[in-house]
Amino acid sequence: MTAIVVTETSGLTPLAPTRRRGLPGMALLRSTHGLQRGMLLTGLTIIAVFVVVAVLAPVLAPYGFNVDRADGVVFGTQQPPSAAHWFGTTVGGQDVLSRVIFGARTALAVIVLAVSISLLVGVPLGVVSGYVGGKVDRALVLVTDALYAFPSLLLAIVVAIMITNGRSTPLGGIFAAALSITVVFVPQYFRVVRNQTVSVKNEPFVDAARITGARPRRIIFRHVLPNVSQSIPVLATLNASEAILTLAGLGFLGFGIEPSSAAEWGYDLNKALSDTSNGIWWTGVYPGLAIVLVVTGVTLVGESLNDILNPMLRTRGGGATTADEAEIVADDAPSVADGGPRQAHDSPLDPDPDGLAAGAPLTEEAGR
Amino acid sequence: MTAPTVPAVPTASTGPARPVLAFDRLSVTFASDAGPVRAVREVSFTVAPGEIVAVVGESGSGKSVSSRALLGLLPGTATVAGSAQLDGVELTGLRGESMRKVRGDRIAMIFQEPATSLDPVRTVGWQVVQALRVHRPMSRRAARARAVELLELVGIPDAASRIHSYPHQLSGGQKQRVMIAIAIACEPEVIIADEPTTALDVTVQAAILELLRDLRDRLGTAIVLITHNMGVVADLADRVVVMYRGEVVEEASVAQIFAAPAHPYTRRLLAAVPHLGQGRSLSADPGPAAVAAAPGPAVVTSVPGPPVVVPPSIPALAVRDLVVEFAGRLGAPRLRAVDGVSFTIAPGQVLGLVGESGSGKTTVGRTTVGLVPAVSGSIEVFGTDLRTASPRVLRDLRRRFGFVFQDPSASLNPRSSVGAAISEPLSVHAVGSDASRRRRVAELLEAVELPASFARRFPHELSGGQRQRVSLARALVLGPDLLIADEPTSALDVSVQATVLALFQQLQTEMGFACLFISHDLAVIDLVAHDVAVMRTGRLVEVGTTAAVLNAPQHAYTRALLAAVPVPDPAEQADRRRRRADLVESTRG
Numbered sequence: 001m002t003a004i005v006v007t008e009t010s011g012l013t014p015l016a017p018t019r020r021r022g023l024p025g026m027a028l029l030r031s032t033h034g035l036q037r038g039m040l041l042t043g044l045t046i047i048a049v050f051v052v053v054a055v056l057a058p059v060l061a062p063y064g065f066n067v068d069r070a071d072g073v074v075f076g077t078q079q080p081p082s083a084a085h086w087f088g089t090t091v092g093g094q095d096v097l098s099r100v101i102f103g104a105r106t107a108l109a110v111i112v113l114a115v116s117i118s119l120l121v122g123v124p125l126g127v128v129s130g131y132v133g134g135k136v137d138r139a140l141v142l143v144t145d146a147l148y149a150f151p152s153l154l155l156a157i158v159v160a161i162m163i164t165n166g167r168s169t170p171l172g173g174i175f176a177a178a179l180s181i182t183v184v185f186v187p188q189y190f191r192v193v194r195n196q197t198v199s200v201k202n203e204p205f206v207d208a209a210r211i212t213g214a215r216p217r218r219i220i221f222r223h224v225l226p227n228v229s230q231s232i233p234v235l236a237t238l239n240a241s242e243a244i245l246t247l248a249g250l251g252f253l254g255f256g257i258e259p260s261s262a263a264e265w266g267y268d269l270n271k272a273l274s275d276t277s278n279g280i281w282w283t284g285v286y287p288g289l290a291i292v293l294v295v296t297g298v299t300l301v302g303e304s305l306n307d308i309l310n311p312m313l314r315t316r317g318g319g320a321t322t323a324d325e326a327e328i329v330a331d332d333a334p335s336v337a338d339g340g341p342r343q344a345h346d347s348p349l350d351p352d353p354d355g356l357a358a359g360a361p362l363t364e365e366a367g368r
Numbered sequence: 369m370t371a372p373t374v375p376a377v378p379t380a381s382t383g384p385a386r387p388v389l390a391f392d393r394l395s396v397t398f399a400s401d402a403g404p405v406r407a408v409r410e411v412s413f414t415v416a417p418g419e420i421v422a423v424v425g426e427s428g429s430g431k432s433v434s435s436r437a438l439l440g441l442l443p444g445t446a447t448v449a450g451s452a453q454l455d456g457v458e459l460t461g462l463r464g465e466s467m468r469k470v471r472g473d474r475i476a477m478i479f480q481e482p483a484t485s486l487d488p489v490r491t492v493g494w495q496v497v498q499a500l501r502v503h504r505p506m507s508r509r510a511a512r513a514r515a516v517e518l519l520e521l522v523g524i525p526d527a528a529s530r531i532h533s534y535p536h537q538l539s540g541g542q543k544q545r546v547m548i549a550i551a552i553a554c555e556p557e558v559i560i561a562d563e564p565t566t567a568l569d570v571t572v573q574a575a576i577l578e579l580l581r582d583l584r585d586r587l588g589t590a591i592v593l594i595t596h597n598m599g600v601v602a603d604l605a606d607r608v609v610v611m612y613r614g615e616v617v618e619e620a621s622v623a624q625i626f627a628a629p630a631h632p633y634t635r636r637l638l639a640a641v642p643h644l645g646q647g648r649s650l651s652a653d654p655g656p657a658a659v660a661a662a663p664g665p666a667v668v669t670s671v672p673g674p675p676v677v678v679p680p681s682i683p684a685l686a687v688r689d690l691v692v693e694f695a696g697r698l699g700a701p702r703l704r705a706v707d708g709v710s711f712t713i714a715p716g717q718v719l720g721l722v723g724e725s726g727s728g729k730t731t732v733g734r735t736t737v738g739l740v741p742a743v744s745g746s747i748e749v750f751g752t753d754l755r756t757a758s759p760r761v762l763r764d765l766r767r768r769f770g771f772v773f774q775d776p777s778a779s780l781n782p783r784s785s786v787g788a789a790i791s792e793p794l795s796v797h798a799v800g801s802d803a804s805r806r807r808r809v810a811e812l813l814e815a816v817e818l819p820a821s822f823a824r825r826f827p828h829e830l831s832g833g834q835r836q837r838v839s840l841a842r843a844l845v846l847g848p849d850l851l852i853a854d855e856p857t858s859a860l861d862v863s864v865q866a867t868v869l870a871l872f873q874q875l876q877t878e879m880g881f882a883c884l885f886i887s888h889d890l891a892v893i894d895l896v897a898h899d900v901a902v903m904r905t906g907r908l909v910e911v912g913t914t915a916a917v918l919n920a921p922q923h924a925y926t927r928a929l930l931a932a933v934p935v936p937d938p939a940e941q942a943d944r945r946r947r948r949a950d951l952v953e954s955t956r957g
Binding site for chain 2: 203204205207208209210211212213214215218222223226227
């Protein structure tokens with residue numbers, strides 16, 4: 001999750017470039033207000049708690065995720081919440097609280113892996129396909145569109161079966177789950193990035209780079225990629241929440257991670273299925289609540305990021321002309337008489353709101 | 369109302385007629401991220417029946433916003449204060465049905481871009497008929513007959529069959545005529561024309577302005593003409609309202625504005641307008657000496673690397689029989705954009721390439737730098753043919769030319785700093801070290817008269833003029849011998865354009881590069897170019913020295929082009945109008 005947060009905020013720096021030295025998160029917060037800020041803060045808090053719980057799981061959890069006895073004393077199956085077991089115990093006799101806490105660990109690992117693999121594969125593929133065009137582009141678009149046609153959970157199941165081949169180690173299980181989610185996400189990144197690349201590659205600034213004799217690799221990574229990356233943070237966050245749901249779905253259906261190798265919320269929900277009719281609520285409610293909470297947190301961040309990064313959803317004023325005005329005012333300045341064109345332009349030209357540049361623009365480097 | 373030049377009582381200056389439209393301390397404020405933005409501040413002026421009032425100003429002056437406020441066409445973030453009255457009826461508070469009754473019926477609007485103001489899936493006849501039937505109870509048949517009349521009135525040839533045309537089947541000028549027909553359909557008291565000719569070519573512009581004047585004379589409609597073009601103002605307006613940063617700074621008759629502008633902003637605006645006959649066409653001896661070199665820094669050093677010695681006999685750019693074609697639509701034949709164009713530019717000379725939209729002038733520029741492949745012909749840069757050169761030779765050759773694009777906001781990578789943008793050609797060609805590149809960037813920034821600290825800024829923090837300076841610096845960073853400038857100033861406001869042009873001239877004299885300067889504006893070409901080539905529908909119709917082409921045009925098209933340029937001088941413009949009418953008569957006869 002931290003990786004995603006870093007990608008999100010790095011995409012934001014151009015929005016508040018005058019304060020580039022500040023914390024990236026502060027720039028993000030500053031550009032929000034009202035309900036939007038509330039949404040973002042709530043989401044970020046939930047994600048922070050989630051990450052902390054996942055990282056510190058061995059410290060926080062009272063027992064191991066696959067332990068059904070402590071000091072030789074068996075917990076007992078399906079025990080209601082008590083002082084010893086706050087969330088009760090499962091049908092297998094494990095502590096529900098511990099399984100929920102360790103489940104966060106699995107979820108985080110799968111999200112980070114799934115989103116970063118999808119980014120690493122989908123984004124370069126999209127940029128190259130969009131920039132090169134022609135037959136390569138057509139073939140790749142065809143393949144990814146074909147992948148779209150599959151129901152995503154079915155696709156994930158097929159890939160999960162293919163990868164695990166029945167047996168699973170703890171790390172292998174997480175990796176398999178992540179990969180099966182990746183297969184579903186790559187076409188999304190591919191499509192978004194490719195379509196933006198197609199429109200950006202005809203921009204004059206790309207032509208300008210071409211005219212200087214820049215090689216395609218340089219044009220793609222220096223000029224095109226930074227300009228198509230705005231929508232990636234939003235997509236990544238929204239995908240993260242989808243990843244949790246897909247993972248839970250896989251676990252619920254019995255694919256993905258082996259129950260003995262890691263705790264997994266979806267698997268626990270599956271096991272809790274028969275308990276519900278017997279009035280045993282605690283085995284299902286807590287893993288379910290954990291899923292809902294994390295998905296809500298990630299979605300809140302994703303949606304508010306979407307609002308912030310998409311200028312169409314923001315209210316904007318006619319502030320863009322202030323620099324032009326300053327330039328026009330420059331000609332009014334009485335200093336024209338004493339200093340030639342250089343003098344006339346320097347100080348009033350500068351739209352620096354902090355007024356840092358007002359005095360000696362050519363020597364202000366140290367000041368900034 | 370801060371300027372002392374504005375009459376205290378607006379109605380006093382409008383003569384005997386009762387004003388049909390009266391703005392009284394109208395203010396418009398937009399809510400934005402950064403707090404309220406006051407786009408229009410207490411604007412007051414009046415429009416008499418049958419009067420053409422030009423509202424003049426540059427971008428951000430609030431000229432469009434104030435008129436849009438009349439018809440309630442502002443976004444939800446805007447709040448309007450003050451009053452705007454149409455024949456005594458308050459307009460600012462109108463909502464819903466009562467506003468709908470005013471729109472189109474009593475006040476009509478003509479927009480800048482005719483291509484997007486018409487519904488592409490309906491015939492033009494349908495659109496005129498709809499405009500009529502919305503406000504007038506008339507039968508379909510009567511409305512259609514009236515639509516034909518209206519289209520004839522606005523000068524659409526063969527109107528009876530043209531009403532079945534779709535907008536894409538009409539030219540830009542014809543679309544604007546249809547827009548005007550819709551605007552006058554219900555005989556409104558006021559037409560608001562928001563930059564009605566900005567998107568049109570000069571020859572078409574002249575005809576549309578003629579039409580607007582004619583309509584005023586025949587129908588007595590008052591026209592509020594919103595424009596930044598002082599030539600258009602001189603041509604059409606009776607009275608001028610000059611706006612600057614949301615305020616009216618001056619209001620006077622058109623003759624007075626041009627003869628004796630009172631406010632310093634008006635004076636500066638008028639001085640900045642390029643004027644045919646100000647530049648090289650004045651002097652019979654073309655050459656760098658004709659440029660008034662402004663005092664400035666001469667610290668432009670050459671690029672580190674082998675010095676390039678160019679024998680004067682080899683032209684900087686020689687284009688011979690250039691043909692460029694584009695694939696047509698499905699089934700359509702290939703479109704020939706450039707057809708057998710030949711010209712040469714001697715080292716250190718500036719060739720102005722003039723033409724209207726669609727003439728292929730931009731394609732010529734893009735082909736000479738290899739952005740568009742040529743079908744046949746040759747493009748020689750200092751004796752090397754670009755079309756047959758090996759990729760390695762081509763890469764080396766690219767070091768020797770620069771390109772300046774039309775839109776400075778689009779031609780700079782929004783994600784890279786100004787310093788990175790300027791040093792881009794240096795890193796592409798692996799010239800110098802980091803430190804030497806930084807020095808070079810500082811030199812170039814100084815050359816284009818920007819503070820060195822701008823290297824760390826991003827393009828969106830700069831104004832349009834500053835961005836174009838950066839763009840110029842990037843084109844010049846390798847010390848090119850040939851610069852191709854594609855409409856470098858047409859996206860800028862006049863006063864900004866003037867400073868950028870002055871800078872261009874100064875740098876050209878100092879650095880001595882050859883230049884292909886592409887523009888639609890003859891006055892700009894007159895200022896900067898030694899030679900002029902006039903292009904029309906893919907062919908060159910006339911090539912010669914600036915003085916020869918502009919003072920004694922040989923080709924009829926050049927003459928028509930010259931006659932169509934509106935001149936910012938009402939008396940001269942009236943005179944030119946008469947001569948243009950004669951010219952049209954003589955070509956018809």
